[in-house]
Amino acid sequence: MAENSHVLYAREPALDIAEFRRVLVESGLGETRPVDDGARLQAMLAGADLVLTARLDVEGKPLIGVARALTDFSWVCYISKLAVSQSAQGLGIGKGLMDEARRQLGPSVAISLISMPDAVGFYERIGMKRMPDAFWFSRKD
Template sequence: MAPAVLYARETGLGVAEFRQILVDSGLSAIRPVDDEERLAAMLAGANFAVTARLDRPGRPLVGLARGVTDFAWCCYLSELAVSPAAQGLGIGRGLLVEARRRLGPGVALILASVPEAVGFYERVGMERVADAFWYRRQR
């Protein structure tokens, strides 16, 4: 039987756990995981994080939805990361459900997907947005 998954809003996530979930999920290919100072700044600048932890000793972090929100109109999710060891347990969907529950129905949830995850977001009912724009990071 699969262990229960505990979802929570966490404000004190440490850099080491943040780095590990980025590495485990594969997002390390597009995140600055070797720059601890930048990871700390990323955590400090986010005002919304929902975690998924397994209900077993040590409560390992197996999923994270991290973002920035005004809690009134929109929330931009910078990461939706799930450890491959926990994939198939519905954690990605669970993180999105929990984030939406905590934000409420008046807040839009927005994210930029890696190409490999587009199908997942379509399956969970997210709508593609055609008219999005950005300035790319220089580093």
């Protein structure tokens, strides 16, 4: 991350697919996501009710993090993706995206997600409560 740079958090419903793909790859999630399927990435973004971004406040405003969510903006929000470029991991960008989600949703909306195993500690550190009762039907493709 550039020295003396600030991070800008914003709602960005028209996020560019190439930028989204790049952050997925740079975050390490590219190995478990359909990063080579542009139509599916487009559908993932189009189907999200809330897309939040973290960008460096430097020339070009490079994307360094993204949160994608499904929500009714009233009762619950499911964070379906939280990705931060490896170069910005450990700098509070993921927490900043989660804080921005909480700010935009307000205090009456609960937030849930399913963590990748190696990210469990992060969610615990930012104060999320681990829930024992979650269920899953796996994808067929």
